[in-house]
Amino acid sequence: MSEDRYAELGGPPAGFWRRFAATFIDGIVITVVDTILRIVLGMTAGQLLGLVVGLAYFTYFHGRTGQTPGDAALGIRVVDVRDRPGQPIGYPRALGRALMSIISALVFFLGYLWMLWDDNKQTWHDKVVGSVPVYLRN
Numbered sequence: 001m002s003e004d005r006y007a008e009l010g011g012p013p014a015g016f017w018r019r020f021a022a023t024f025i026d027g028i029v030i031t032v033v034d035t036i037l038r039i040v041l042g043m044t045a046g047q048l049l050g051l052v053v054g055l056a057y058f059t060y061f062h063g064r065t066g067q068t069p070g071d072a073a074l075g076i077r078v079v080d081v082r083d084r085p086g087q088p089i090g091y092p093r094a095l096g097r098a099l100m101s102i103i104s105a106l107v108f109f110l111g112y113l114w115m116l117w118d119d120n121k122q123t124w125h126d127k128v129v130g131s132v133p134v135y136l137r138n
Contacts, residue, residue: 001120010086011134013121014076019133025070030054055098062131063094075136081120082130093129100125 006012014022033053038046061068066077066088078097080089089097104111104124111124118127126132 006134008085009079009081009132009134010077011136013115014074014133014135015121016116018074018076018135019115022068022070022074022076022133025073026057026068027070029069030057055095058098058101059091059095061094062089062097063091064088071133076133077136078126078131078133080130081132089129089131093131097125097129097131100128 001009001013030050030053034046034050037050037053040046041049058068061071062078066079071077078089078094079085080087080093088094101111101123104114115121115123115126120132122132
């Protein structure tokens with residue numbers, strides 16, 4: 001991507017370790033909620049509702065502002081690269097991104113690792129919905 005494209009998107013694509021750390025923070029939040037649900041509802045119902053809560057978490061934050069709490073802590077925002085460059089992707093595409101991230105993980109995390117050799121640092125779930133997490137330099 002060119003410098004002009006970075007300016008249009010709000011910053012350069014976020015790197016692997018920054019994205020990993022943001023996901024780790026979000027994972028802690030979701031794991032706490034998931035554990036509480038398992039204790040209260042039992043293992044099966046708790047896991048199922050935990051999955052729904054996780055999907056809702058990423059859909060809400062990425063659809064509304066482009067930033068989960070983990071993303072905000074690390075200065076990352078998931079933005080649109082297709083229709084409205086630099087803007088949040090909206091709820092339907094955020095849900096698609098969250099669902100596709102499961103597939104990205106199932107194939108030996110290859111979908112996540114894809115960003116390491118992709119020119120635009122996009123994972124599979126970014127490519128499917130036309131998004132990219134950018135680093136907001138302040």
